[in-house]
Amino acid sequence: MWCGLLPLYYVNQGSVGGIIAFKYTDLVRATKNFYEKLGVGCFGSVYKGVLSDSKTIVAVKRLDGAHQGEKQFRAEVSSVGLIQCIKLVKLIGFCCAGDHRLLVYEHMLNGSLDGHLFKKSNANIVVLNWNIRCQIALGVARGLCYLHQGCRECIIHCDIKPENILLDESFFPKIADFGLAAFMGRDFSRVMTTFRGTAGYLAPEWLTGVAITPKIDVYGFGMVLLEIISGRRNSPIEIPYNTRSSSTRYQNVEEYFPVQAISKLHGGDVKSLVDPWLDGDFNLEEAERICKVACWCIQDNEFDRPTMGEVVRILEGLQEINMPPMLRLLAALTEQFGAVTSV
Numbered sequence: 001m002w003c004g005l006l007p008l009y010y011v012n013q014g015s016v017g018g019i020i021a022f023k024y025t026d027l028v029r030a031t032k033n034f035y036e037k038l039g040v041g042c043f044g045s046v047y048k049g050v051l052s053d054s055k056t057i058v059a060v061k062r063l064d065g066a067h068q069g070e071k072q073f074r075a076e077v078s079s080v081g082l083i084q085c086i087k088l089v090k091l092i093g094f095c096c097a098g099d100h101r102l103l104v105y106e107h108m109l110n111g112s113l114d115g116h117l118f119k120k121s122n123a124n125i126v127v128l129n130w131n132i133r134c135q136i137a138l139g140v141a142r143g144l145c146y147l148h149q150g151c152r153e154c155i156i157h158c159d160i161k162p163e164n165i166l167l168d169e170s171f172f173p174k175i176a177d178f179g180l181a182a183f184m185g186r187d188f189s190r191v192m193t194t195f196r197g198t199a200g201y202l203a204p205e206w207l208t209g210v211a212i213t214p215k216i217d218v219y220g221f222g223m224v225l226l227e228i229i230s231g232r233r234n235s236p237i238e239i240p241y242n243t244r245s246s247s248t249r250y251q252n253v254e255e256y257f258p259v260q261a262i263s264k265l266h267g268g269d270v271k272s273l274v275d276p277w278l279d280g281d282f283n284l285e286e287a288e289r290i291c292k293v294a295c296w297c298i299q300d301n302e303f304d305r306p307t308m309g310e311v312v313r314i315l316e317g318l319q320e321i322n323m324p325p326m327l328r329l330l331a332a333l334t335e336q337f338g339a340v341t342s343v
Contacts, residue, residue, distance in 0.1 A: 020093030063101040087143030089176040114162035130282035139173040145308040159197040160220030215302035222297025231275030295324040
């Protein structure tokens with residue numbers, strides 16, 4: 001069993017950053033037998049818990065599936081456990097007992113970003129104002145820059161999306177869910193992985209089976225930026241992907257938000273892209289800059305995308321950014337759709 005192979009500093013409670021090896025019974029008690037569910041992810045569910053000191057509120061992720069759950073457990077403990085950064089959700093501990101795989105994180109009071117962007121009709125949801133949206137965009141960019149450039153090994157998150165961006169009591173963002181993370185030594189430019197992220201945030205090159213680079217996180221971040229601006233999903237439905245044919249990559253092209261975004265950016269109409277829940281209370285210059293960054297990040301060719309370090313400098317206003325070119329694949333699909341509808 002893999003738990004028996006855990007490094008000693010994971011097994012000994014309180015060592016290396018205070019990462020704790022919890023007993024399963026302790027986490028059952030802390031969560032009141034997994035009573036209050038906070039959310040559901042690709043590999044399991046997250047529950048609210050209170051540790052034995054009766055003060056520390058935590059989020060306990062219970063992983064499902066012996067095989068995939070084991071992979072996710074290894075990746076999560078290896079990455080977050082060794083890299084405690086203010087921009088990443090803190091891993092407090094874990095449980096590896098029998099078939100049980102659980103991860104214990106700090107509790108983020110305002111939940112995940114997707115709820116605030118896409119579920120605004122919910123009475124418990126706070127509509128994010130423009131300044132907070134900019135704060136979130138820059139915070140996530142800095143977190144990814146740290147993963148890519150600030151660690152001993154480059155860490156590629158591989159699943160950047162609003163569900164994996166959590167917000168604290170002040171709405172500062174932290175990146176979560178490292179179950180798909182890939183490690184890349186500084187002497188290498190690419191790394192092979194069999195993992196796939198989430199449809200709608202997957203970079204084109206990843207679908208062809210080639211070795212990946214940090215630019216797949218840049219692509220996912222660009223898609224998230226568009227959703228932060230608009231307060232809506234990039235597409236009205238989950239987009240099916242076909243790894244062999246790019247012609248089936250997008251459906252309902254006329255409704256696919258990135259097509260609208262880059263077209264309106266070129267036409268000088270960014271204002272119409274901004275979330276109507278803001279009632280016009282936003283900075284147009286900042287919106288244009290963020291939209292430009294997003295459209296550069298989702299370029300078809302990975303070499304055309306900026307690094308996360310460049311993204312941070314642009315969002316901070318320290319580096320200029322030019323108008324991004326129209327996405328070749330999206331442009332071709334848009335023209336194809338126009339030809340079909342005009343017949």
